[in-house]
Amino acid sequence: MGTFAAIAVFVYGLIPLAFGLPPIWRQPEQVHLSYPGLPGSMLVTWTTLNETDSVVEYGVWGGKLFELSAKGQATLFEDGGFEKRKMFIHRVMLTDLKPGISYVYHCGSDAGWSDMFYLTALKEGADWTPRFALFGDMGNENPQSLARLQKDTQIGMYDAILHIGDFAYDMHEDNARIGDQFMRQVESIAAYVPYMTCPGNHENPYNFSNYRHRFSMPGNTESLWYSWNIGPVHIISFSTEVYFYLNYGLDLLFKQYEWLQKDLEEANRPESRAQRPWIITMGHRPMYCSNADKDDCTQFNSCIRTGLNNTDPPAPGLEDLFYRYGVDLEVWAHEHSYERLWPVYNYTVFNGSKNEPYVNPKAPVHIITGSAGCRERTDPFVPDFRAWSAFRSTDYGYARMQVFNSSHLYLEQVSDDKNGKVIDSIWLVKDKHGPEAWL
């Protein structure tokens, strides 16, 4: 470098300092996708620290790059910590995507573009086999399953990821920098397939504001409860936390309950079931578990199962509701372990038959998969096997699910400790769905 250039660089480098100008952060980061519930659509969400336009440029994989473009909006998010850090959350909806077709995209604005990512528009209709990864309780520290999930996702093993609450540990910490770091870390999966979420207890600070602002789930409940359809499945995501953080409003619990009831009624109509026979719920805290801690699920009358009797009016639990509308499968997390239950209702096992408990089961099936990995490590079990507990493991890992058609659903649990070995699997087989299936 010549002397002149060196001086120029030196002087140029001093200018911002000399005038006390702060750096400007217009580079997009924390890119993630969600499925807005409308066939042919995908929502792209990202963050910049300074305000910019919100644009996604995209094009069919193998075609002309960035030949299409869509605009959206940014909202200002101010964290609740003492620094009151501000950031802009950008949301751009892509529409008219061709089912099953892959697109290359980047997002940002003329002030800065992200890396290039690819996404695949969900297939249309009910006649295909959606593939999922599901887990809860993944943090920045010790996210043991993340590398395996990154590779699985990038080689195209999943159509959607379900993160069943508890992120980052915790998103609000260090004035929400931990949230930023987490969202950067999961970009490696969440920028490629819809990353569908529900809130967990770790999201509670400042009334779940990091969760509500950073994610973009369907409906207009700030991602707290919503439902969506994929292939032959109707998935209902909800907040178990409305039963625990009553300080944020008991009305939320009742609003959600009413919504759940309405959504289930609709999803259980014969014409809905004919199209989408499977109803799957996802919520963070389970109603059953055999962990050796004092969590709600270890209580016979867990709040989630039987409700609250010390509120005015008393709050209904969810077991009866889900049973009444014939929910097929309930997926949970919160316990840092994996547990599969026999078909169960009101603490009674209702196997399909002694030899084939999951063939035409007479009650919903529950699984708890909350050991993706976080700083709190794993949760041990009580020594005795409960009558309703079929399989349990404290290995780090996550679950995979494929819904083949109206009668066959496959579930497996991957152990990261055992190098990706599948340590448990079941076929849930149903000739009939809905409450009639229990008879």
Ligand SMILES: *[C@@H]1O[C@H](CO)[C@@H](O)[C@H](O)[C@H]1NC(C)=O
């Ligand atoms: C960019 O963001 C930083 C951090 O929030 C802020 O201090 C600065 O004023 C912003 N600059 C502009 C030009 O908006």
Ligand SMILES: *[C@@H]1O[C@H](CO)[C@@H](O)[C@H](O)[C@H]1NC(C)=O
């Ligand atoms: C917490 O957030 C929810 C969702 O926005 C809102 O309905 C509720 O009123 C808030 N509660 C408090 C106490 O601010």
Ligand SMILES: *[C@@H]1O[C@H](CO)[C@@H](O)[C@H](O)[C@H]1NC(C)=O
């Ligand atoms: C109220 O709920 C608690 C805890 O779930 C339970 O132990 C108690 O028996 C209930 N009381 C009544 C009157 O139902």
Ligand SMILES: *[C@@H]1O[C@H](CO)[C@@H](O)[C@H](O)[C@H]1NC(C)=O
């Ligand atoms: C559930 O079981 C309890 C006792 O274990 C019983 O008192 C209650 O009536 C049962 N509830 C229903 C709805 O069957």
Ligand SMILES: *[C@@H]1O[C@H](CO)[C@@H](O)[C@H](O)[C@H]1NC(C)=O
């Ligand atoms: C349910 O099926 C499993 C597996 O066959 C069996 O071990 C268990 O005892 C059965 N439970 C009941 C109540 O039939």
Ligand SMILES: *[C@@H]1O[C@H](CO)[C@@H](O)[C@H](O)[C@H]1NC(C)=O
């Ligand atoms: C549903 O999928 C399963 C697993 O692939 C298959 O064995 C079964 O024959 C299929 N049933 C129908 C009705 O297509």
Ligand SMILES: [Fe+2]
């Ligand atoms: Fe939790």
